[in-house]
Amino acid sequence: MSYESARVTEHQSEIQSAVSKVPAVTLGFWIVKVAATTLGETGGDWVTMSLNLGYLVGCAIFTAIFVALVAAQVRSDRFQPVLYWATIVGTTTLGTTVADFADRTLGLGYPGGVALVAALLALSLGAWYASERTVSVQSITTPKAEWFYWVTILFSQTLGTALGDWSADEDLGGLGLGFEIAALVFGAGLVVVAMLYFWTRISRTALFWSAFILTRPLGATLGDLLDKPVSQGGLHLSRLYASAALLLFMTGCVWMFPQRPATKGAPG
Template identity: 35%
Template sequence: MTATLPDHVRTILFNRVPEVTVAFWVIKILSTTSGETAADYLNSTLGLGLAITSWIMTGLLVIALIAQFATKRYTSGIYWAVVVLISVVGTLLTDTMTDSFGVPLWLSTVAFSALLAVTFGIWFARERTLSIHTIFTRRRETFYWVAILFTFALGTAAGDLITEGFGLGYLFGTLLFAGLIGVIAIARFTFRVNVVFCFWAAYVLTRPATSR
């Protein structure tokens, strides 16, 4: 009879995502900006257009996710490849809604906020936790990646709404969202606000804070 490992032991052995450290956030920001640059290169510089770029990036993301789900534990190269590609697809999702279908940015922001909230609601209802330190099952990891996709789409929509929709410009947008990230950091380390809330709030905000 196979013994069931305690959660803390399974987490140490099989957690499929990296620990959240300063290095995590640095790599996350670099991954986001490099992914956006690659998408812009395909879309504008090479002239492939939004639709073809979206299909290419979505295909690459599917391949990367298959590789990620095939691994037995956290593998840095595969994990960050998924982050880069999902950041691009999330951004392109918002851009497609705005440019191709004329969806207002305020509506995209509300819609992706709602989708993210629903994802968290279902995730918690099924798993009884939203902890990012216990992603050791395929189902939890599925919720994790769906949430990340919506954070990038939401961050893009909110950032574009502030900088373009309200006409406040990219400098103001960068300073605003960077300031909000600072508020989240203070809330976490000074007032001990819930770590899960702070993580996901910061994850959303780092996307518009690095847009241009």
């Protein structure tokens, strides 16, 4: 084998190894994703509200967890389902606390919070595209691309939280739809994205990120429905117990649904 052929083979091996750390996008993927986003809402609220640590301390705690998990994910040489989904939960809990910090502590309100995080998400996607010339998950072939991927996921989770709160709540400039109606709205949005996926030729990358963002407000409103007081339209379940139940459900889904690495040409 020539030197150039060996280099090509080595490069292809590196690409496959990096791509294999991202799970295939299947129905099971989206079920686990919704469970993870719901867990992120109840878990984030448990730390900041039930433990009374506040949004700033919560942001600090979850930022440290997020950075540690992403660093472990980047260092890993293969797809590890438990590590991957733990990192996803890390982004959802941090996204919850960051959105609440912006909306409430900084006083931006829900419209201001949505605008700020949407701008940060657009900036992240733009920087990723400028660097890699694509924002497809299939472009994750280097540590730099992986960091772009996870930062973009973080902003998408944060935007989803802000959108869910803006739609469901009445205060802070919210639309006041209530948790059930808001969940139905975002669920319907996911159905529309699925229809576009199966019946149109719209960019699969654009549809992937649209669905990824929409699952977060769906999870946020479901999480609020579980743990908010009855007077606010919730079921007033313990945030700790709800989080534990969601973690068990999510763990069961990861075990039950096939967890295989994505391959070139897969959606997203």
